[in-house]
Amino acid sequence: MKPLIKDILALPAASQEVVVRGWVRTKRELKNFTFVEVHDGSALTGIQCTFEHTLPELSTGASVEIQGKLVPSPAAEQAVELAAQSLRIIGKADPASYPLQKKRHSFEFLREIAHLRARTATLGAVARVRSRLAFAVHEFFHQQGFQYIQTPIITTSDAEGAGALFQVTTLDLEALARSARAPDYQEDFFGKKSFLTVSGQLEAETYATALTRVYTFGPTFRAEKSNTTRHLAEFWMIEPELAFANLHDNMCLAENFLKFLLSTALCDCEADLRFFDAHIEKGLLDSLKSVLDSRFTHLSYTDAINELEKASPESFTCKPVWGCDLQSEHERFLTEKVVRGPIILTDYPKEIKAFYMKLNADGETVRAMDVLVPRLGEIIGGSQREDNLRTLESRMQELGINPQAYNWYLDLRRYGSVPHAGFGLGFERLVQYVTGMTNIRDVIPYPRAVGQAEF
Numbered sequence: 001m002k003p004l005i006k007d008i009l010a011l012p013a014a015s016q017e018v019v020v021r022g023w024v025r026t027k028r029e030l031k032n033f034t035f036v037e038v039h040d041g042s043a044l045t046g047i048q049c050t051f052e053h054t055l056p057e058l059s060t061g062a063s064v065e066i067q068g069k070l071v072p073s074p075a076a077e078q079a080v081e082l083a084a085q086s087l088r089i090i091g092k093a094d095p096a097s098y099p100l101q102k103k104r105h106s107f108e109f110l111r112e113i114a115h116l117r118a119r120t121a122t123l124g125a126v127a128r129v130r131s132r133l134a135f136a137v138h139e140f141f142h143q144q145g146f147q148y149i150q151t152p153i154i155t156t157s158d159a160e161g162a163g164a165l166f167q168v169t170t171l172d173l174e175a176l177a178r179s180a181r182a183p184d185y186q187e188d189f190f191g192k193k194s195f196l197t198v199s200g201q202l203e204a205e206t207y208a209t210a211l212t213r214v215y216t217f218g219p220t221f222r223a224e225k226s227n228t229t230r231h232l233a234e235f236w237m238i239e240p241e242l243a244f245a246n247l248h249d250n251m252c253l254a255e256n257f258l259k260f261l262l263s264t265a266l267c268d269c270e271a272d273l274r275f276f277d278a279h280i281e282k283g284l285l286d287s288l289k290s291v292l293d294s295r296f297t298h299l300s301y302t303d304a305i306n307e308l309e310k311a312s313p314e315s316f317t318c319k320p321v322w323g324c325d326l327q328s329e330h331e332r333f334l335t336e337k338v339v340r341g342p343i344i345l346t347d348y349p350k351e352i353k354a355f356y357m358k359l360n361a362d363g364e365t366v367r368a369m370d371v372l373v374p375r376l377g378e379i380i381g382g383s384q385r386e387d388n389l390r391t392l393e394s395r396m397q398e399l400g401i402n403p404q405a406y407n408w409y410l411d412l413r414r415y416g417s418v419p420h421a422g423f424g425l426g427f428e429r430l431v432q433y434v435t436g437m438t439n440i441r442d443v444i445p446y447p448r449a450v451g452q453a454e455f
Ligand code: 4AD
Pocket: 159, 160, 198, 199, 200, 201, 222, 224, 230, 231, 232, 233, 235, 237, 239, 240, 378, 379, 380, 381, 382, 383, 422, 423, 424, 425, 426, 427, 428, 429
């Protein structure tokens, strides 16, 4: 394989002959010199290549192969640069139409050219941090004795019971509409109604009650029409599930996991994170480091409501009341103003949480937990699972869920049932948190959200 620019930059500048390959980010001409900055995405910085002549045929965006000698650089930000000897333009980029010119582009504009935006400094840095974090997920669980399992993307059950499902069908809907016939799902591909999964949890539970510690890491889909900076219709979720574990074990795992991910990013993505701190979110590095040194505050939902009620009513557009789901404004108030650090909120009213969560002795609340972080709000949602067959069946009946459809899931409570727990970390929320990017649509290569599925 040909060397990457990041490896070339690390070489000593002892007049080594090297060949650089990448895309031209900028070109400056000064008298008879031309300074070309070439990037290949392997690092935040590119390599400066200096030519002792003008290069009228070369423009921003072109792909090039430049041969030359590494020399010490007079510039402060780099140790070496390339005294270029020859240039080969591999692919031209017409300056009249190439959309990424030197000026700063808005993230909204870049979303319209998502196929080219990874060539910008910010989106390139996001891609590297995202990739490193994905690998760190596997490293963490591998070290902790978890098995990585792949759960189905097409499913016939609604794991969260929230009804925000994308239907999957091969029925000819237009023909049905013309003939005014109602669809018969027995004739559909799977012989019944099917959907894109909202979570791999229920299937992960089945493997946790065989392999003890498992996790999933895959795409999930939600047809919620939430047009916010924190919601996607297609996002990646990491869902660990552990047997012989209660909510306390789950909280410890979530805290250790998040801290491992943050410390990996701080250690291995230092240059990219310094860039985000300087250009995207001032104070980002300090805020991430402070999380590493903190202990996550544990707070019950009921105590959280009490705290919110103490705040002046003008603090919120939606009044916090016991029994109502917390809004993002409430979550951020708790983590940014009350605690000033990460919080694990537990024991929510059963009405606002999914059917599978373990019922507390009070009969009102469930063993749920949400991890909230400053700047973002909810980053993790999880719970201890209901492991008692009768209680789970009656919860399903209360919620109008047909237990027959979940017979396989109930089997886990019939045969060798154990206390078990798990959670889901939204991968894009994590990348958002680590990079400080404002909009979740800018931390996934091709965002899918209400009204947006280009590319
Ligand atoms: O809280 P949620 O809905 O929990 C579950 O899906 C459980 N089955 C997880 C489990 O216990 N195994 O989602 C988990 C996390 C959220 O905390 C959030 O980080 C992320 O997934 N998330 C989203 N991220 C982006 N866009 C959306 N529409 C999201 N919905 C949830």
